[in-house]
Structures are given as C-alpha cells and as structure tokens.
Amino acid sequence: MLPTPLYPACWQAFYNLTTFDPLLGNTISVMRRWPGVFLFLFAVLAAWGAPQNTAKPPSLSNPVNGFVGSTTCRGCHPDIWLNFYRNAHYQSIASGKEALDKTGCEGCHGPGLEHAKKPAQTNIKAFSQMTSGQTITACLGCHSKDISKANIQRSAHTEADVACASCHSIHKAATPKNLLAKQQTLLCYGCHTTVKASFEMPNKHRVNEGVVQCSDCHNPHGGAAATWRTGIKPAMMQHTGDGETPCLKCHVDKRGPFVYEHAAVRTEGCEGCHMPHGSMNAKLLKRPVTFTLCLECHTGGGTFGTQGQGVTLQSSSHNLLDPRYQRCSNCHVKIHGSNGDPNFLR
Ligand code: HEC
Ligand code: HEC
Ligand code: HEC
Ligand code: HEC
Ligand code: HEC
Ligand code: HEC
Ligand code: HEC
Ligand code: HEC
Ligand code: HEC
Ligand code: HEC
Numbered sequence: 001m002l003p004t005p006l007y008p009a010c011w012q013a014f015y016n017l018t019t020f021d022p023l024l025g026n027t028i029s030v031m032r033r034w035p036g037v038f039l040f041l042f043a044v045l046a047a048w049g050a051p052q053n054t055a056k057p058p059s060l061s062n063p064v065n066g067f068v069g070s071t072t073c074r075g076c077h078p079d080i081w082l083n084f085y086r087n088a089h090y091q092s093i094a095s096g097k098e099a100l101d102k103t104g105c106e107g108c109h110g111p112g113l114e115h116a117k118k119p120a121q122t123n124i125k126a127f128s129q130m131t132s133g134q135t136i137t138a139c140l141g142c143h144s145k146d147i148s149k150a151n152i153q154r155s156a157h158t159e160a161d162v163a164c165a166s167c168h169s170i171h172k173a174a175t176p177k178n179l180l181a182k183q184q185t186l187l188c189y190g191c192h193t194t195v196k197a198s199f200e201m202p203n204k205h206r207v208n209e210g211v212v213q214c215s216d217c218h219n220p221h222g223g224a225a226a227t228w229r230t231g232i233k234p235a236m237m238q239h240t241g242d243g244e245t246p247c248l249k250c251h252v253d254k255r256g257p258f259v260y261e262h263a264a265v266r267t268e269g270c271e272g273c274h275m276p277h278g279s280m281n282a283k284l285l286k287r288p289v290t291f292t293l294c295l296e297c298h299t300g301g302g303t304f305g306t307q308g309q310g311v312t313l314q315s316s317s318h319n320l321l322d323p324r325y326q327r328c329s330n331c332h333v334k335i336h337g338s339n340g341d342p343n344f345l346r
Helices: 004-016 035-049 070-076 078-082 088-095 104-109 113-117 132-143 149-153 184-191 193-198 263-267 290-297
Strands: 018-021 026-029
Touching: 070 078, 070 104, 070 113, 088 104, 104 132, 132 149, 184 193
Parallel strands: none
Antiparallel strands: 018 026
C-alpha cells in the first residue's frame, strides 16, 4: 500500500509527463490525452490505498483458522451464554480487539469449527476431560501476569492435583468477583475440614464472622520465598510486597525495626509463639501459661532453643518459684521488640 502523502506527488509526476497530440498539434499532459486510462488507474490506486476492511468476525459460514466466534456457541449452549455477559471473561468479546485465540468461548475452549459441525466432547477443549496440569497451562496462557508460574508450580495445591477449576467455576460461580465455586470460607473448609475446628476456639481470628479471610494469610496460588523464619516457607503464606509475613499487614505495630529486637520474632516467625488460626489460650498463645512458652527457648546456654542457638536463661534475679515471676510479659511488656530497653521492659 502506498503511503497516502505520496499520492499528490505521483499525480503531479503523471501530469508533468507530456506527449504530442496530433489533433491539437500541441504537447499536452498524458493525462489529458488518455483520461480514461488515468481514471482507471486512479480507481485502482484508491481501492488499494483505502484502509483495508477489518476481517469479518468469524462465523460458522466464515471460519478463520478453525475459529467460529462466540455467537456460534451461543446457538447450542444458551444456558452458558445467559450469564456470560457478567463474567470478567466477556470483556474480550465486548472489546472486539483481542486475537481470536484470546476471545470469548474459544479463548479457553480452543477453535470450535469441528465441534460446531459435529458436536462431541472429544473435539473441543473440555475441562472436564483435562488433567490439572493441562488446566493450569490453559489458564496461565492469559493469567501468568497475575499468578507466578514458579510459585503455583511448587505449591502444595498443585502437588496435590488441586488446580484452577477445583476452586474457580467459570460458568456457575458463587461469587461474581474472583469467580469462586463457593464463598471462600466454605470453599476452603470443603477440603480442609480440620481447620474449621481451630476457628471455633475461644480465641481466634474471626474468619467465620468474615472479619479476616483465609487469603489474608494464605495465597491459594502458592507464595513466594519468605524473608522471615529464616526463609523456610510455611504453608503457602501470603506475603507483602517486601516479602514479610502477612501478619504485619494488620499488626503494623509489630513490624519494627526495633532498636532491640527479640530475635525469636524474626527467626521463628509469629508462629513461634502464636497459633495463627485459633487457640484455647489468651492472645492465641501456644501455651496456656506464658512462662512455659518462654522457657521453651530460655533454658540456658548450649544448644537450646528451637533454632539451636544458646538462649539466655532468665536472669538469676528471677525466682521462678515466686508466682510473680511466672507472668513474664507482666514485666517484659515489649515482648515483640523495644526501642528503649534491651530486656524489653519498656
Ligand atoms: C451444533 C450445536 C453446538 C455448537 C454450535 C457448539 N456446541 Fe458445544 N456441545 C454441543 C453438544 C451437543 C455437546 C455435548 C457433546 C457430548 O456430550 O458428547 C457439546 C459439548 C461441549 C463441551 C464439552 C462439555 C463437557 O462435557 O465438558 C464444550 C466445552 C463445548 N461444547 C463448548 C463449545 C464451544 C466453545 C462452542 C463454540 C465454539 C460450542 N461448544 C459450539 C453442541 C454444540
Ligand atoms: C475462562 C475460560 C472459559 C471461557 C471463556 C469459557 N469457558 Fe466454558 N468452561 C470452562 C471451564 C474451566 C469449564 C469446566 C467447568 C467449570 O469450571 O465451570 C467449562 C465448561 C464448559 C461446558 C461444559 C458444561 C459445564 O457446565 O460443565 C460448556 C458447554 C462450555 N464450557 C461452553 C462455553 C461457552 C459456550 C463459552 C462462551 C460463552 C465458554 N464455555 C467460555 C472455561 C471457560
Ligand atoms: C483468553 C485469555 C484468558 C484465559 C485463557 C483465561 N482467562 Fe481468566 N481472565 C481473562 C481476562 C481478560 C480477565 C479480566 C481481566 C482481569 O481481571 O485480569 C480474566 C479474569 C479472571 C478472573 C478474575 C475475575 C475477577 O473478578 O477479577 C478469574 C478468577 C479468572 N479469570 C480465572 C480463570 C481461569 C480459572 C481460567 C482457566 C479455566 C482462565 N481465567 C482463563 C482472560 C483469560
Ligand atoms: C485452592 C483454591 C484455588 C486454586 C487451586 C486456584 N485459585 Fe485462583 N483464587 C482463589 C481464591 C480464594 C481467590 C481470591 C483471592 C482473594 O480474595 O484475594 C482467587 C483469585 C484468583 C484471581 C483473581 C485475583 C488475582 O489473584 O489476580 C485469578 C485471576 C485467579 N484466581 C486465577 C486462577 C488460576 C488461573 C488458577 C490455576 C492456575 C487458580 N486461580 C487456582 C482460589 C484458588
Ligand atoms: C479441592 C480441595 C481443596 C480446596 C478447595 C482447597 N484446598 Fe488447600 N489443600 C488441599 C490439598 C489436597 C492440600 C495438600 C495436602 C495437605 O497439606 O492437606 C492442600 C494444602 C493446603 C495448604 C498447605 C498445607 C501445608 O501443610 O503446607 C494450605 C495452607 C491450604 N491448602 C490452604 C487452602 C486455602 C486457604 C483454601 C481456600 C482458598 C484451600 N486450601 C482450598 C486441598 C484443597
Ligand atoms: C491469621 C492468618 C491466617 C489465617 C486467617 C488462616 N491461616 Fe492457615 N495458617 C496460617 C499460618 C501462619 C500457618 C502455618 C502454621 C505453622 O507453620 O505453624 C497456617 C497453616 C495452615 C494449614 C496447614 C497446617 C494445618 O493447620 O493444617 C492449612 C491447611 C491452613 N492453614 C488452612 C487455612 C484455611 C482453610 C483458612 C481459612 C479458613 C486459614 N488457613 C486461615 C495463618 C493463617
Ligand atoms: C487481615 C488482618 C489480619 C491479619 C493478616 C492477621 N491478623 Fe491477627 N488479628 C486481626 C484482628 C482484626 C484481630 C482482633 C481479634 C478479632 O477481632 O477477632 C487479631 C487478633 C490477633 C491476636 C490476638 C490479640 C488479642 O488481643 O487477643 C493475635 C495474637 C494475632 N492476631 C496474631 C496474628 C498473627 C500471628 C498473624 C499472622 C499469622 C495475624 N495475626 C494476622 C487481624 C489480622
Ligand atoms: C517470643 C514469642 C512471641 C513471638 C515470636 C510473637 N509474639 Fe505476639 N505475643 C507474645 C506474647 C507473650 C503476647 C502476650 C503479651 C501479653 O501478655 O500482653 C503476645 C501478644 C500479641 C498480640 C496481642 C497483644 C498486643 O500486643 O497487641 C498480638 C496482636 C501479637 N502478639 C502479634 C504478634 C505478631 C504479629 C507476631 C509476629 C510478627 C508475634 N506476635 C510474635 C509473644 C510472641
Ligand atoms: C522461640 C524461642 C524464644 C521464645 C519462645 C522466647 N524467646 Fe526470648 N529470646 C530468644 C532469643 C533467640 C533471644 C536472643 C538473645 C539470646 O540469644 O539470648 C531472646 C532474647 C530475650 C530477651 C533479651 C535478653 C537477652 O538475653 O538478650 C528477653 C528479656 C527475652 N528474650 C524474654 C523472653 C520472654 C519473656 C519470653 C516469653 C514471653 C521469651 N523471651 C520467649 C528466643 C525466644
Ligand atoms: C517482676 C518482673 C519480671 C518478671 C515477671 C520477669 N522478668 Fe525477666 N527480667 C526482669 C528485669 C528487671 C530484668 C533485668 C535485670 C535482671 O537481669 O534482673 C530481667 C531480665 C531478663 C532476661 C535477661 C537476662 C540477662 O542475663 O540478660 C531474660 C532472658 C528474662 N528476664 C526472661 C524472663 C522470663 C523467661 C520470665 C518469665 C519466666 C521473666 N523474665 C519474668 C524482670 C522480670
């Protein structure tokens, strides 16, 4: 196609070409001598130069590379189509700008020409027939920017063959947002029945009440490597931008940095002392009596402490037979770290 700005220049060049006209006995422009020829040439150029008509949307009578367009599917799957306009995936049809293999029904189910001519489960990408690996590949074809391939690949869910369609329902979603098969808590409890009990304990994060969600702390798509708890990644934890434990997102006062850190918070993570889901003990502590928790690590030198470093025994000034000394956090009030005192007394 000729760049449009060149047209007047061409025209001018032809006009400047002259020939001798025997009738007029004069030299005139070739264009005036054979106007028909030039009108024809002009018409050809104009048609050639006009912006190409965008390809007609594919249909059963006009398939493009095996794609027949979503309206073809609508004819035989009206139930699926009925609510599809509310689906986030409808955007690709509405915009009309996506490539055919990224548009509408065929964006997920693949080209449908053969299937539309002779419907069968076998000649269309039917997710009911696909392995979890195939499903993940199909969905990540578009979602690899939302979900890290590396993280989902090594997540406990993928390892256990729990894939996208185990949690998401594209056509019968219970939650329009995120297209979940069930409301989140019910979805997770559906498979994690034992976890339910921990959220019914006297002290708990109020997940059942909707105050906190599983996905505030966990990433069902697998988490990235952690910078806390010496990098050992517990239970697909969600993480903040800095790779911190998700607990700090809400409990910001525990973030620090503190002049005097309690090493345990960083090395063991919050789980070192707390039950994250729920607990019989106040403040979600792992032990009913605070000093037994402290004495798990503060047993004296040697290879004590769960990290194996020698953790100081409580001071010799402490008489543990004196009940006063058993409530350690009564005096060591800044137990998560302090800016004023190396012993966390203030
Ligand atoms: C002429 C009617 C017709 C058209 C057009 C049609 N389908 Fe189907 N489709 C069917 C029938 C009938 C079945 C059930 C086949 C079976 O169970 O063997 C089916 C099955 C399917 C399945 C498999 C469901 C499963 O069991 O998991 C999918 C996916 C599907 N269609 C998607 C599409 C898509 C996408 C389009 C558009 C490209 C489309 N269909 C167009 C009639 C049609
Ligand atoms: C985002 C990907 C995606 C898009 C877009 C999509 N589907 Fe599906 N489809 C699925 C998945 C996944 C399943 C498996 C069942 C489920 O999760 O709901 C499925 C199941 C089906 C089934 C089997 C019936 C059923 O309910 O199990 C049919 C038929 C079907 N789709 C047709 C269509 C049609 C028609 C369109 C366009 C209006 C479409 N699909 C768009 C992913 C998609
Ligand atoms: C052809 C590209 C494409 C494929 C394939 C695809 N998606 Fe999507 N998906 C999109 C687009 C576009 C959106 C809407 C924009 C956004 O929120 O990112 C979307 C949105 C979503 C959402 C979020 C809805 C919301 O409320 O924000 C979920 C969940 C989702 N897709 C799941 C899936 C699953 C599961 C599969 C595989 C069965 C899949 N998608 C396959 C393109 C795709
Ligand atoms: C174990 C259940 C589970 C599995 C498996 C799962 N998801 Fe999700 N997904 C969720 C939940 C729960 C949310 C909502 C998270 C939230 O509220 O922050 C979500 C949110 C999303 C979203 C929208 C928000 C976002 O993170 O961008 C997309 C897109 C999505 N999932 C796609 C997928 C795809 C693609 C797969 C498969 C590769 C998949 N999911 C596998 C449970 C799951
Ligand atoms: C379809 C069943 C299913 C659903 C739904 C499901 N999970 Fe899982 N989940 C599993 C299986 C199976 C495993 C691996 C075995 C195990 O550790 O229990 C797993 C593992 C996990 C783990 C890691 C456990 C560990 O010890 O490392 C966490 C955390 C988790 N799931 C959270 C969730 C959350 C949060 C949801 C809801 C968004 C959810 N799961 C939904 C089946 C499911
Ligand atoms: C307040 C943050 C938080 C919330 C909310 C939360 N979890 Fe957890 N969960 C954790 C932490 C932290 C661990 C790791 C515990 C450890 O390693 O000692 C964990 C461990 C797990 C495990 C593996 C160990 C076990 O107890 O079986 C599963 C499964 C799990 N969570 C599922 C869920 C489900 C399902 C929900 C929602 C109903 C949920 N979690 C809500 C923080 C949370
Ligand atoms: C989404 C926000 C959120 C996240 C993430 C979160 N919490 Fe909480 N946490 C709360 C709220 C809100 C409460 C108050 C109790 C209530 O209202 O149910 C609470 C209460 C607590 C309590 C008890 C406080 C008391 O006075 O009894 C402890 C301990 C605690 N959280 C620890 C953690 C740990 C450890 C983590 C990470 C594994 C965590 N939280 C993650 C919101 C969060
Ligand atoms: C070394 C043990 C230990 C570690 C590690 C630890 N905590 Fe605590 N935490 C405690 C003790 C003990 C209490 C109870 C203090 C009291 O008696 O008032 C407590 C209380 C809390 C409370 C409720 C009272 C308050 O101060 O707000 C929250 C919330 C809390 N911790 C969150 C966290 C978070 C978040 C982390 C991880 C960043 C964490 N804890 C790590 C020992 C610990
Ligand atoms: C998970 C192990 C662990 C638990 C549980 C724990 N600590 Fe620590 N604590 C440490 C480590 C490690 C240090 C770093 C100093 C060291 O090596 O002795 C430390 C330091 C301290 C210090 C500062 C003094 C010093 O020697 O540097 C005090 C005070 C202290 N802990 C009090 C407590 C109290 C009170 C509790 C119970 C609420 C508690 N700790 C629970 C591991 C723990
Ligand atoms: C009555 C207040 C009080 C109580 C209760 C208390 N402490 Fe202390 N603790 C102190 C004071 C004051 C110091 C600093 C002076 C000293 O060493 O006596 C201290 C120092 C420490 C040190 C640092 C010792 C060193 O040599 O650097 C540790 C570790 C410690 N306490 C652990 C504990 C543990 C564990 C408990 C619970 C079993 C506990 N404390 C209960 C007041 C208390």
